[in-house]
């Protein structure tokens with residue numbers, strides 16, 4: 001039964017090591033202070049104490065054998081953060097940087113993102129500190145099978161539905177789904193992002209990147225009377241989100257001049273060839289530098305953050321958390337950037353976001369701008385339940401409608417509660433209101 005200030009103090013002191021989680025909680029709770037002032041019942045019902053505490057945290061070992069017969073053990077996580085508005089839903093991340101703090105931050109963000117989609121989905125997230133880079137397909141398969149063997153005890157189509165994230169794409173989802181199906185002996189849509197040949201949804205692969213462009217196009221037209229048409233765009237990362245953001249930005253008439261990976265940046269003045277990136281990243285699994293062997297007129301620089309030194313109208317950080325700090329924000333603004341859309345989760349530091357707001361740069365926060373992925377995952381669940389697949393056109397049109405609704409509800413909440421166009425506050429407030437109302441209505445088991 002605490003107010004926001006005491007919850008923030010408690011979280012900051014108790015979870016000092018979980019810096020990303022503390023950062024995410026700070027952002028959301030500061031945004032909803034104004035809601036708390038208007039509705040004292042929220043503190044009375046312990047909503048703030050309860051919303052920062054995962055309902056369930058599962059940590060498990062993942063033993064697997066490499067191609068030489070050597071045994072390795074990684075750590076697996078699943079945080080079932082908040083199920084007030086629906087079954088837990090959120091991706092799995094395989095990356096050496098994964099730890100409990102990272103999974104908690106992602107799971108916490110997911111609560112509000114899922115609420116914003118308007119679909120009945122609670123928030124969760126999971127993953128492992130396993131590094132898929134450099135592993136053979138058979139090693140990846142053995143790891144995925146061992147991971148899902150344990151995780152399968154805790155998930156189900158009405159309880160918790162994982163999907164992909166960094167390091168977990170079509171290949172990994174396929175291996176996990178195949179093993180899950182064997183363990184359970186049934187064909188349920190318990191993981192989303194499945195292949196089209198086995199009950200996946202059209203547009204799921206493209207959804208986060210496309211959705212990001214739909215959201216930003218609406219924001220840019222509404223707040224700046226500008227558009228992707230004719231704009232120069234830079235996109236960090238070259239994974240699932242980045243590739244399909246590039247494809248859609250191009251389709252909307254923009255020129256994507258730069259993309260990156262964790263090693264460096266490619267710059268192609270006449271516009272990056274997205275099909276080449278797809279082939280390098282999705283088929284060959286090569287470094288982005290390889291682009292130069294195909295496009296001789298492109299340039300490469302070492303260092304992933306160098307992408308923010310380049311002039312652009314619209315910047316789309318689509319790689320990872322806190323990849324864009326103050327210096328990069330100042331560079332972007334100095335070079336004329338007027339809009340930044342977060343394809344990744346929490347890619348900009350709080351200080352960078354403050355600068356964007358001060359300088360009138362439109363900032364689309366991740367939990368709103370990248371919600372297209374989970375939205376189409378929700379549509380995949382619907383199609384699985386109906387046993388009937390929808391056309392590309394139908395899913396894409398629904399995605400666009402959802403992104404437009406998310407933009408409008410974020411803008412309206414910002415306006416109603418803080419008299420600003422601050423989409424960070426707006427998204428946090430709009431996402432929070434539904435979850436808090438469900439938590440209040442459902443009471444407390446005691």
Ligand code: NDP
Pocket residue numbers: 164165166167168169208236237238239240241242260261262263304318319320321323343344345370371373374
């Ligand atoms: P992928 O694994 O497909 O791609 C990740 C990209 O980011 C790669 O280019 C990778 O480069 C780069 N990257 C990863 N870590 C770092 C780092 N520490 N520094 C610089 N670059 C890095 O992941 P996704 O595209 O799926 O996810 C990207 C972001 O989008 C994440 O924040 C994720 O949480 C978020 N997101 C993803 C959704 C989805 O549907 N996939 C939905 C909503 C959000 P390299 O290959 O060199 O590691």
